Amino acid sequence: MQINTSLIQAQRDALTPILKPDIRIPWKILCYDSYCEKRLSTIYRVGDLREMCITLHFNLDQNRERLHGVTALYFIQPIQASIEKLVEDFNRDLYSEVFINFSSPVENTLLEYMAKELSKISGAVQKIQKVYEHNLDFVALNHNFFNLENQVVTGLFSIIMALKVQPLILFQKNSKIEQIAKELIEKLKQFEFNSDYPLLAIILPDRDIDLNTLIMHSNTYGALLHDTLNIKYNKVKLEDQVYDLSPQYDNLWLQACNMALPDAIDKIDNELNDWNTQYQQVSQQNQEISSALNAIDLVPQMNQQKKMVDSHINLAKQLTQIAKQKSLDKFYQLGQSILQNETVTVNDYPQSEDNQVEQSKEIDKLRLLILMLLNNYNQQEFKKFEQVFQIKNEKYLNILTNFKQRVASNQNNKQQSVYKSLFAAITSKIPNSGKGLLKNFQNYLLQRKKSSIVQMLENLFLNELKIDELQSILTMYDSRVKNISRLEFGLLSTIKGILVCFTEGACYNEYAELSDFAKSINKVIIYGGNKIYNAEEFLVQFQ
Known part of the structure; x- marks a missing residue:
């Protein structure tokens, strides 16, 4: 038997019985706590819920009106706070029928608490159709x-x-x-x-x-987006716009996420060119009925594709602006050189004359200094970089001090040296090469150290x-x-x-x-x- 290659599909399969129980009702509502909302948000969109006859969906923290004659599906974490809110809903007599789904098995003490509290409310127990325990803690x-x-x-x-x-x-x-x-x-x-x-x-x-991989600068589209714009549960906020990067809806994100930045931007550009070509072909079709009908059928798909491409154009544009301002490609190159024990000097760092720009780089400077510490880089060069960087943020200075102490205490750790000897490997750097739309970012095409x-x-x-x-x-x-x-x-x-x-x-x-x-x-x-x-x-x- 082959392994299921998709966590998304596996979770959809597990969630479907919750959202589409085997009951004949015209419509229903879904109530969830914040914990379970995250599991739903990366898997479904509102249109998917409508297809399962879920016309309304609410977080338990939202104010809700009484809806008699309505079946409510609850999807909550088995914790005291969520069960208390569930009991409160019964107290307010919000819904006529209730299916309760817990994201994981419930402790007996919590089940007993829920049963005791619901037994105090007239008619509450009769409203409960089923109680399910699932395994959906991811x-x-x-x-x-x-x-x-x-x-x-x-x-x-x-x-x-x-x-x-x-x-x-x-x-x-x-x-x-x-x-x-x-x-x-x-x-x-x-x-x-x-x-x-x-x-x-x-x-x-x-x-x-x-610890290197969590701290070092990256060269991939997804990692750079997360570094600069912070991806939260597949959502990225840019100004007043929220972009959904769920891969089941965004094929471009699925393909480009782990590409080197120049390759990802070329991919986005190619997708835009393909869309323009298809648009021109549809526009130039003759006026025969069959051709016109085919063109009409393509409109929703093309609109969705254009929206997807435009999203990535906006994100990539913002990302490249930040990357250029902060010289992130240079930080990536310096980091790779440190990991491969190559010589780097303060002269390799492109210092800006704009103090505000230099201040915006403080987190990047901190990351490079910590990378030097973790890899026992030349102490004299470390001190030169530390002096040139002049980090002023007190929080970052505390972090740097803590890492200095951490590295010093680990230097004689024999177990750590065993791990390093087992996992050590030498990789070489391939020559620089420019590509497509980001010639100024050719450093992103350097081979990463494993x-x-x-x-x-x-x-x-x-x-x-x-x-x-x-x-x-x-x-x-x-x-x-x-x-x-x-x-x-x-x-x-x-x-x-x-x-x-x-x-x-x-x-x-x-x-x-x-x-x-x-x-x-x-x-x-x-x-x-x-x-x-x-x-x-x-x-x-x-x-």
Whole structure:
């Protein structure tokens, strides 16, 4: 059996029984809390809900009028606050029939609380048609990209259930992740997996093996957008406009997200040219009835396509303006040189005479300095950069101080050195080349140094000589035998896919790298974490 290659489709399949229960009613409304709203917002649009006869949808925090004769579908997280709001709705006698859906199994104490409170309300229990418990504790941002929103154990379990797979859990011994892995394993032991389900290797690495990828500047369209405009649950706000980047509706985002910026902009430009060509062809069609009818049929599709292209033109225009102003391509080039231990000097930094422009770069300067610290770069050069950068933001200075202390305390950490020796690899830089619309951004076409997680996967699945070394630091739980199993070479031919989850932060930068690696080994790789950070969001935790 092949693995389901789409988290979006898997979650749609799981959500459909909630939104379209097997009942014959002309129309219904949907009520959700903020937690479940995020799961819905990346999967459905309003038009999709209408097709399922959902005419109104509300957050529980919204003021709502009484609608007698109406069936209400509730989709909420099983927590005290959401259950209290549910009880309040019954108190107000808002709806005639109610279906209650919890995003994950409910604790007995909460069920007892709900039953006790509803029993005090006349007619409340009779209104409840069904109560369901689901496993939907993850947000599908793309077909192979997820956000667990800090619900790591229940989130990973939900993904396993949604994809219908048999999991192999691999995690590092004596690491911060070990306790989380053990909790997940205990949960899995209570479940009998179908032996026909495909095998999925779930890798739970310690974030400490690679902080570089979360901090470094990127060259891909998606990562740069997240860095500069901050993507939140597939939505980007630019001035007063909100752009929806959900891949099931935006094929251009699906294709361009992980492309290098110049390639992505060329892709956007090509899409615009294709649309213009199609528009001219439709406009020039003769006036025969059949041709006219075909042209009319194409209008909605072409309007949607033009809206999609215009969205990316606006986003790319804003992104390139910010990138040019802040010299982000140069920061990317400097970062790659540091990672590959090449010589960089303060003369390589394009300092602006405009103080306001220099101030806008403070977060970028901080990222470069931290990259130097993490990679034990030449201390003299570090001090020169620190002096030239002159960071004034007190928050950023505190972060830099904390990283200096962190690096100093880790220098003698033997376990850290073991990880680095296992995942170390040398990659070379390809020559600069200009392309298309962004000749000033040719640095974005430099080859990236492989991240630690890509090197780890290469050693695990492609390098037979590394298996014994990895065996000493990795534990593998096999759900087929409900026990710890020995790590052996040849695992890649056995599994149907790989899931990588960082429990202390994931990012678009790493997502792009793993997507490229997936193509090279011809396997599905699903990626995500407890949170999806851009560099600034990640760094502010260290202030």
